[in-house]
Structure formats: C-alpha cells, structure tokens
Amino acid sequence: MKTDEPTGWGWLPALCVTASVGLLVVALADRAGINGEPLAEPLFWLGILIILTPFAIRLLTGDAARRERIGLVVVLGLALYVVKYMHSPYAFTFSDELIHVFNADQTLTTNHLFNRNLILQITPLYPGLQSVVAALAALGGLSPFDAGIVVIGAARLVLVLSLFLFFEEISGSARIAGLAALLYMLNANFLFWLSQLSYQTLALSLAALFLFIVSRRANVQDRSHRLAFDAIALIIFGAVVITHHLTTYAVVGFLWLFTLLFKFTSKGEQKSPWILAVIASVATLAWLGTVARLTLTYLLPLFGEAFASAVRFVTGQESGRELFRSTTGYLAPLWERITGIGSIAVILAGMPAGLLYTWRKYRHNPFAVALGLLAPTYFALLLLRFTGAGWEIANRSSMFLFIAIAFVLAVGIVELRLPEQAGVFVGAGASRLKSPYGRAAAAVLAGLVAFAFVGGVIAGWPPNDRLPRPYVVSADAQLLEPPGVSAARWTKAFLGAGNRIASDGSNARLLQSYGEQRAVTGDDLEIRQMLTARLVDKSVIDTIHYHGIAYLLFDRRRVSGDHMIGTFFDRKSEVADGTIALFDPVVYQKFDRVDNVNRLFDGGNIVIYDVRGLDGSE
Amino acid sequence: MALNNRALIIVAGIAVALLVLGLALLALLVVDRSAVQLVFGLVLALVLPGYLITQALLPRSLAGIPERIVLSVGVSLAVDALGGLVLNLTPWGLERATWSLLLVGVSVLFFIIAALRRAWEMPHVALGLSARDGLLLLLALAIGIVALTIARAPAAPPSIEGYTALWVVPSDSAQSPVGFGVSSSEVSPVEYSLEIKVNGQVINRAPNFTLRPGEKWEATLDLPAAPAGNARLEADLYRLDRPQSIYRQVVLDRTK
Numbered sequence: 001m002k003t004d005e006p007t008g009w010g011w012l013p014a015l016c017v018t019a020s021v022g023l024l025v026v027a028l029a030d031r032a033g034i035n036g037e038p039l040a041e042p043l044f045w046l047g048i049l050i051i052l053t054p055f056a057i058r059l060l061t062g063d064a065a066r067r068e069r070i071g072l073v074v075v076l077g078l079a080l081y082v083v084k085y086m087h088s089p090y091a092f093t094f095s096d097e098l099i100h101v102f103n104a105d106q107t108l109t110t111n112h113l114f115n116r117n118l119i120l121q122i123t124p125l126y127p128g129l130q131s132v133v134a135a136l137a138a139l140g141g142l143s144p145f146d147a148g149i150v151v152i153g154a155a156r157l158v159l160v161l162s163l164f165l166f167f168e169e170i171s172g173s174a175r176i177a178g179l180a181a182l183l184y185m186l187n188a189n190f191l192f193w194l195s196q197l198s199y200q201t202l203a204l205s206l207a208a209l210f211l212f213i214v215s216r217r218a219n220v221q222d223r224s225h226r227l228a229f230d231a232i233a234l235i236i237f238g239a240v241v242i243t244h245h246l247t248t249y250a251v252v253g254f255l256w257l258f259t260l261l262f263k264f265t266s267k268g269e270q271k272s273p274w275i276l277a278v279i280a281s282v283a284t285l286a287w288l289g290t291v292a293r294l295t296l297t298y299l300l301p302l303f304g305e306a307f308a309s310a311v312r313f314v315t316g317q318e319s320g321r322e323l324f325r326s327t328t329g330y331l332a333p334l335w336e337r338i339t340g341i342g343s344i345a346v347i348l349a350g351m352p353a354g355l356l357y358t359w360r361k362y363r364h365n366p367f368a369v370a371l372g373l374l375a376p377t378y379f380a381l382l383l384l385r386f387t388g389a390g391w392e393i394a395n396r397s398s399m400f401l402f403i404a405i406a407f408v409l410a411v412g413i414v415e416l417r418l419p420e421q422a423g424v425f426v427g428a429g430a431s432r433l434k435s436p437y438g439r440a441a442a443a444v445l446a447g448l449v450a451f452a453f454v455g456g457v458i459a460g461w462p463p464n465d466r467l468p469r470p471y472v473v474s475a476d477a478q479l480l481e482p483p484g485v486s487a488a489r490w491t492k493a494f495l496g497a498g499n500r501i502a503s504d505g506s507n508a509r510l511l512q513s514y515g516e517q518r519a520v521t522g523d524d525l526e527i528r529q530m531l532t533a534r535l536v537d538k539s540v541i542d543t544i545h546y547h548g549i550a551y552l553l554f555d556r557r558r559v560s561g562d563h564m565i566g567t568f569f570d571r572k573s574e575v576a577d578g579t580i581a582l583f584d585p586v587v588y589q590k591f592d593r594v595d596n597v598n599r600l601f602d603g604g605n606i607v608i609y610d611v612r613g614l615d616g617s618e
Numbered sequence: 619m620a621l622n623n624r625a626l627i628i629v630a631g632i633a634v635a636l637l638v639l640g641l642a643l644l645a646l647l648v649v650d651r652s653a654v655q656l657v658f659g660l661v662l663a664l665v666l667p668g669y670l671i672t673q674a675l676l677p678r679s680l681a682g683i684p685e686r687i688v689l690s691v692g693v694s695l696a697v698d699a700l701g702g703l704v705l706n707l708t709p710w711g712l713e714r715a716t717w718s719l720l721l722v723g724v725s726v727l728f729f730i731i732a733a734l735r736r737a738w739e740m741p742h743v744a745l746g747l748s749a750r751d752g753l754l755l756l757l758a759l760a761i762g763i764v765a766l767t768i769a770r771a772p773a774a775p776p777s778i779e780g781y782t783a784l785w786v787v788p789s790d791s792a793q794s795p796v797g798f799g800v801s802s803s804e805v806s807p808v809e810y811s812l813e814i815k816v817n818g819q820v821i822n823r824a825p826n827f828t829l830r831p832g833e834k835w836e837a838t839l840d841l842p843a844a845p846a847g848n849a850r851l852e853a854d855l856y857r858l859d860r861p862q863s864i865y866r867q868v869v870l871d872r873t874k
Contacts, residue, residue: 008746009746009747009751012751013747013750013751013752013754013755013758014754016754016755016758017754017757017758017761019758020757020758020759020760020761020762020765021761023761023762023765023766024761024762024764024765024768026765026769027764027765027766027768027769028768030768030769031768031769031771034773034777035773035774035777036777067746070684082762082765082766085769086765086766086769086770089766089769089770090770107702107712108712110711111710111711111712111713112706112711112712113702113703113706113712114706127699127702127703127706128699128700128702129699130702131698131699131700131701131702131703131712132663132695132698132699132702134702134712135663135698135701135702135712135717135721136659136660136663136664136698138659138712138713138714138717139655139658139659139662139663139714139717139718139721140655140656140658140659140660140663141652141655141656141659142656142659150660150664151664151695154664154691154695155695157688157691158688158691158692158695161684161687161688162688162692164684165684165685165688202695202699205692205695206692206695206696209688209689209692212688216680216685220680225676225677225680228675228676228677229676229680231675232671232672232675232676232689232693235671235693235696235697235700236692236693236696238696238699238700239695239696239697239699239700242699242700242703243699470773470777470778471773472772472773473772473773473774473775473778473780473803473805474771474772474773474774474775475775475780475804475805475806475831475832476806476807476830476831476832478830478831478832479772479832480780480803480805480831480832481803483781483783483803486781486783486801486803487783490783490785494785494787569773569778569779569780570778570779571777571778571779572776572777572778572779573777575779592869595871596871596872597871598786598788598868598869598870598871599867599868599869600785600786600787600788600868601783601784601785601868602783602784602785602855602866602867602868603781603782603783603784603866604781604782604783604866605781610788613871
C-alpha cells in the first residue's frame with residue numbers, strides 16, 4: 001500500500017556533509033585560536049552556524065521522515081560533541097575533567113572505588129562515571145583519556161536519542177520530538193559543559209533515558225510488560241543515584257511531579273509512576289544516608305548562600321553581579337551581550353504560544369503538563385544570575401529545565417504552524433512547506449534558533465574558554481607538554497606520589513592528575529590567601545602547618561588561578577603585551593628569603609618549594 | 619530463528635558463554651592492547667549487556683530499532699556503573715578479568731533468558747541508502763577526518779613561549795651527593811651553563827651543554843663539607859645567549 005508518509009533518509013546524508021564542513025571550519029578556528037589570531041573567534045562562530053543552521057531548517061520543516069529526524073538529531077548532537085573534542089584532543093583540560101579523570105585513574109591503579117579526591121571530595125562518593133571509564137579502559141586497553149572520550153560520546157548519543165524518544169512519547173509527533181531535541185541543544189551548557197568528562201554529563205544522559213522509559217511505561221497496559229520497563233528503569237535509575245547527586249534529586253522531583261499530576265490530569269489510560277517514585281526516593285535516601293552523607297555539607301551551603309544572596313539582592317543589600325563580566329574582570333563585547341540577552345528574549349517570546357498549545361493539546365497528559373509547569377521556572381531562576389552566589393545554580397539548572405522549555409517551544413512552533421502560516425500569509429496558497437515562502441519562513445525560524453544557540457554558548461561559557469590554547473607543542477620532532485604538567489610529573493618522579501602540596505587551582509588539578517599528589521587548594525582552605533600574601537608571616541606559616549603542607553608549587557602567572565586556562569603554554573604575544581600578568585615579585589619571591597625553605601624546582605613561572613623545615617613544621 | 623528446546627537453549631547459552639570467555643581470555647592474554655581487544659572492550663562495555671537485557675525483557679512490539687539502540691548503550695553504561703560497585707566488594711576489585719567475568723556473565727544470563735522467551739526475532743531492517751547517499755556519507759567522513767587531523771596537529775613553535783626547568787634533588791644529609799637536572803621545553807636548541815655555589819662561593823662550574831627541545835641533562839655532585847649548621851647550596855643556570863642574568867635558580871637551605 002502506498003502511503004504519503006516519508007520513509008527515507010531525506011537530507012541527512014547531505015547534512016552530514018555540511019556538518020563536516022562546519023567541523024572543518026571549527027578546526028581551522030581552533031588552529032587560529034592556538035596561535036592567538038583574531039580571526040579565530042569569527043571562524044568559530046561561522047563553523048558553529050554551518051553545523052547547526054541546516055539541521056535546524058530541516059527539523060523545522062514538515063516533510064521529513066521519522067528516521068531522518070532521528071538521524072538529524074543524533075548527527076547534530078554528536079557533531080557538537082566533536083566541537084568540544086577538537087578543543088582539547090590530547091588531554092582533558094577542563095577544570096572538572098581533571099578531577100574526574102584522576103578518580104578514574106585511581107580506580108585503575110587501586111582496582112577499587114571510593115579513593116580520596118582532596119580537591120573535590122564529593123566526587124568519589126558518586127563513582128558511576130569512574131566505574132564506567134575504568135571498565136572501558138580495562139577491557140579495551142584504552143588510556144583513561146581515550147576511554148573518557150568514548151564514554152562521554154556514548155553518553156551524548158544516549159542523551160539526544162533519549163530526549164527525542166521522550167518528547168515523541170509525550171507528543172506522539174516525530175516532528176515535535178525532533179524540534180524539541182534540537183531546542184534542548186540551545187541550553188547554555190550543551191556545547192561544552194555537557195560534553196566534558198563529568199559525573200553530571202553521564203548522569204543526565206541516563207536520566208533522560210530514564211524519563212523516556214517512564215513515559216513509555218505509562219502507556220503500556222500489559223502488567224508484565226510494565227514490570228519489564230520497571231526493571232530496566234530501576235537499573236538505569238540505580239546508575240543515576242550512584243553517579244550524580246543533583247541529577248538524582250531532579251529526577252526524583254520529576255517523578256513525584258508526574259505522579260501528582262496523574263491524579264489531576266490523566267484520563268486513566270496511562271499508568272502512574274508512583275511505584276517508581278517511591279523506590280527512587282528510597283534508593284536516593286539510602287545512598288545519601290549510607291555512602292554520600294558529605295553531599296549535604298557540600299550542597300546545602302551552596303544553596304543556602306544562593307538563597308541568601310538572592311534575598312540580599314532583592315532587598316537591596318547586595319548590588320548584584322554584573323552580567324557578562326568574568327571573575328577576572330573581562331567584560332564581553334557588546335555584540336555578545338546583545339546576543340546573550342536576545343537569545344533569552346527569543347525563547348521567552350515563544351513561551352506564551354507554547355504554553356497555550358501545550359495546555360490545549362496535552363492537558364490530559366501528565367508528562368506534558370509537568371513540562372508546561374516547569375518551563376516558566378527557568379525564567380524565574382534566571383534572576384539568580386544577577387547574584388554573586390546564585391548564578392551558578394541558575395546556570396546549572398538550565399540543563400534540567402531546558403527539557404521543559406524545549407518541549408513547550410516545539411509544541412508552540414509546530415502547533416502554530418509558523419512556517420506554513422508564513423506561506424499562506426504571502427499568498428502561497430496551500431500551507432505547504434514545499435512552497436518557497438514556507439521554506440523561507442523555516443529559514444528565518446532556523447536563524448532564530450541559531451541566534452539563541454549562539455546566545456546560550458555566550459551566556460554559559462566564558463570567551464577565553466571557547467577556543468583552545470597551546471597544549472602540545474611540536475619542536476624539533478619532540479612533543480612538549482605545558483609547564484604545569486611537566487612540574488606535576490617532576491613531583492611524582494623526584495618527590496614520590498602522595499605528598500601534600502599546596503598550589504593554585506589549575507596547578508593543583510595537574511598535581512593531582514599527573515603527579516598523584518595530595519594537592520591542597522582553594523579559598524576555603526585559605527591556600528590562595530597564603531600563596532598571594534606579601535610576607536611569610538604567622539598566618540602563612542599557620543596555614544602551612546594546619547594543613548600539613550610539605551611542598552608549595554607557586555605559579556607566578558595570575559592566570560594560574562583560572563582553572564580553565566591556567567594550564568597551557570603561554571603565547572609569546574601575550575607575554576609581550578602583558579596579557580599574561582604576573583603577581584608582584586614581592587609575592588612570588590617571598591619564600592626565597594625564608595630560612596630552611598628549599599627552592600627545589602624552577603621552571604620559570606613555576607617554582608616548587610620544600611617547606612618541611614619551615615620553622616618547626618616538620 | 620526460534621529455538622524450541624529449553625535444554626538446547628541452555629547448552630547454546632553455555633556454548634556462547636565459553637566462546638565469549640575464550641575471546642575475553644584471548645584479548646586478555648594474547649592480543650593485549652590490540653584492535654581486537656579494543657573492539658572486544660567497546661562491545662562488552664558499551665553494547666552487549668544492554669542489548670541482551672533489553673532483548674530479554676522488552677517485547678519487540680514495545681521497542682523499535684532506535685529504542686533498542688539507545689537502550690543497548692544506556693543500559694550497558696548503567697550496568698558498568700553498578701557493576702563497578704559490585705566488583706568493589708570483591709577482594710580482586712575492578713580488574714580487567716573481573717570486569718570480563720561480570721559483563722560476560724550478565725550477557726550470558728540475559729542471552730539465556732532472551733532465548734527462553736523466544737525473543738530473538740529481529741525487526742526487519744532496511745538501510746535504504748542510495749548510492750548518492752553513500753557517496754555523500756563518504757564525503758562527509760573524508761572532510762571529518764581532515765578536520766580532526768587539523769585539530770590534532772600540535773601547536774607550532776613560533777608563537778609559543780618555551781621554558782626550561784632546573785631542579786635539585788634534596789638529600790638526607792649535608793654530605794650526601796646532590797643531584798641536579800635540567801630539562802628543556804624550549805622551542806629550539808639552547809646552550810646552558812650551570813654554576814654551583816655554597817654560601818655564595820662558587821664551588822663548581824659544569825661544562826657548558828646544549829639541550830634540544832625535549833632533552834634532559836642530569837648530574838650528581840659531591841659537595842664539600844659545609845660549615846656546621848649554616849650551609850646554603852645554590853645552583854644558578856644561565857642561558858649562554860643571555861649570560862648577564864640568572865635564568866633559573868634552585869636552593870637548598872640548611873640553616874639551623
């Protein structure tokens with residue numbers, strides 16, 4: 001029987017070519033970025049637009065087959081993952097990645113989980129990611145880096161495909177599903193944050209798969225079949241519980257919201273997930289109470305301070321954080337600020353129609369109603385971006401809330417028949433996307449999607465971190481590593497592993513990962529204050545004694561305090577023009593004048609001191 | 619193909635288990651770090667357990683090909699995560715052999731369940747790619763490889779600030795030999811000289827030496843007995859193209 005339903009791959013093969021061309025442009029941008037060329041930034045954005053826009057146009061149109069839409073979503077999601085891989089193809093360089101790759105490395109070294117991580121102590125208590133990386137590294141003979149790249153790539157595949165299937169299950173429309181999966185990629189963390197080796201990356205992918213299974217299960221009438229879904233759902237949720245705290249709590253929250261809404265919105269054909277909500281809650285509390293008690297002392301102060309900061313901001317006691325200004329004082333250029341705010345405005349503009357049609361069409365679907373309720377909270381939480389202590393919570397919450405935003409927006413776009421309506425408005429006759437006007441309207445909408453994507457990247461990722469910096473240098477047929485990595489390796493070779501070494505944020509991560517040292521860092525421990533003091537006074541000595549510090553690694557470059565860009569080679573141009581600013585010599589030379597302190601290693605900017613003999617500290 | 623004899627199914631399951639275990643042992647013992655091991659690791663860690671669990675538990679009508687793909691990978695990731703917890707409780711922990719046993723065991727178990735439930739019929743898969751599609755995909759692959767090659771190329775030296783590291787290895791007593799080392803991560807060959815001082819007096823000058831990028835120089839020096847309780851050993855490294863200033867300096871201070 002002949003049917004009008006399209007079945008082929010449609011544009012997918014051609015769009016694979018455009019995605020590859022986009023990746024090629026991004027690769028050229030990365031090369032230019034490594035050399036510090038001004039062309040790098042525009043090339044980067046051009047490459048991103050070449051990757052994204054054709055996919056957006058195609059997903060907006062109405063004549064693509066389901067398999068084509070699935071292919072588009074998967075290829076686009078993976079292409080954007082490759083953008084991150086090309087950023088640092090030799091080693092993990094993002095701040096959190098160094099923490100998690102250390103955990104995986106420790107698992108491979110000790111053959112056990114729950115090893116200590118002094119820099120982020122909570123991470124070993126959620127060993128799901130390190131377990132998976134260790135499994136692949138051990139079985140496949142891969143390095144932790146290679147295994148991590150593959151695992152996060154697999155997680156990306158699971159994330160985008162699960163979201164598609166989740167949205168499709170709720171809406172019954174492959175078009176809405178494809179569009180919603182595309183719109184999820186507009187969240188500020190998709191390009192870089194959700195591509196890094198981090199426990200949240202893996203947990204979010206598994207959480208998306210869990211949501212899909214819960215939504216599919218709700219439509220299964222046969223009890224034994226539902227039990228099968230329950231079993232699979234619990235395997236996946238078990239992995240989420242042991243992988244990441246906040247993702248677990250978000251999933252439990254989603255589950256209870258679905259359960260509650262089943263009471264009020266479902267017509268009875270669907271099955272409530274209450275049993276899963278109960279089991280998930282028990283599992284979450286059990287893990288929290290028995291293994292990960294530290295989670296409370298880790299998370300509560302963060303949320304408490306964010307709440308207090310928000311109250312102070314609202315009551316005028318706090319002046320608030322300036323948007324688009326980094327902690328180092330860098331203010332994003334005007335076009336970036338306009339795009340960042342404009343992207344929020346575009347998303348906000350789509351919400352009324354999206355919410356209206358979600359209610360009209362899906363008000364008896366508890367999952368859709370839940371997403372409709374959650375979507376506006378994204379905008380409420382955006383206010384936290386104005387507070388010093390709350391912006392990170394606003395930033396991180398977008399990963400969860402954009403599931404709701406994406407669905408609501410996609411429903412609005414499809415139900416409003418925007419591209420088709422444009423065709424009618426300009427007299428194209430039947431509202432068919434095959435008309436040039438319909439295609440033009442789809443292109444305009446795709447432009448808005450691309451605009452929102454760029455705005456999201458701007459809002460979520462500082463400019464200095466978007467393009468790679470020199471990490472591996474080839475000279476005289478030799479590959480050279482950055483100074484911090486060499487220094488960290490030196491500590492392991494000459495001082496042995498497991499020494500307590502104080503350092504700035506970026507070098508501490510390298511000391512832990514490459515030197516296997518017990519690195520101590522951070523404002524909380526007053527290490528930064530100790531390192532940047534002008535004198536070796538009593539407070540400095542007390543800090544050293546209190547933490548039992550045996551060695552100090554001092555990096556005189558101020559950028560070393562930036563976890564994201566402090567680990568690279570310096571460019572000659574940046575040294576010449578003063579972009580690489582140094583601390584005052586009084587600060588970085590202060591230990592040179594102290595008796596019984598040995599200056600063991602001098603790598604130029606990086607100096608390692610032995611302070612074990614400091615005034616009775618032995 | 620549907621099997622209709624339970625005993626036969628169990629025997630087949632055991633045979634598959636032995637075959638997979640044999641492959642595992644082969645990968646472990648014979649072809650370490652080979653492509654075979656890589657493929658084995660990828661399949662066992664990221665595909666097989668999830669695929670077989672899904673195959674065993676979910677009826678075909680409730681999970682099409684995209685669902686089975688995402689469940690194969692996602693459930694495998696979950697099994698790896700939870701499996702690590704299980705292995706952590708054993709004395710051997712998370713070793714290659716224990717991972718192999720666990721994941722092969724899980725796979726075989728669910729293979730048998732799937733076989734018993736006669737869940738082996740696969741949905742018909744029509745790839746549906748035309749020759750034009752194939753050519754376009756090959757073109758995309760070729761461009762992608764070029765992009766990755768460009769991205770993975772190391773940075774070029776002219777724009778990079780290289781560095782040299784000088785170190786001293788502390789010894790337990792003042793009389794022990796002291797080790798010194800220099801490593802060059804400069805972007806071109808550099809000629810150095812090293813001067814050793816005790817309490818400000820030069821006691822040794824190492825012969826000038828040249829290091830190419832990535833090369834190391836190491837030496838051990840016997841130091842003269844220092845004045846009791848007050849010895850400050852200093853090593854100053856000079857670049858011969860900039861001899862007027864100390865390039866790197868390390869110090870052992872034994873002031874009591």
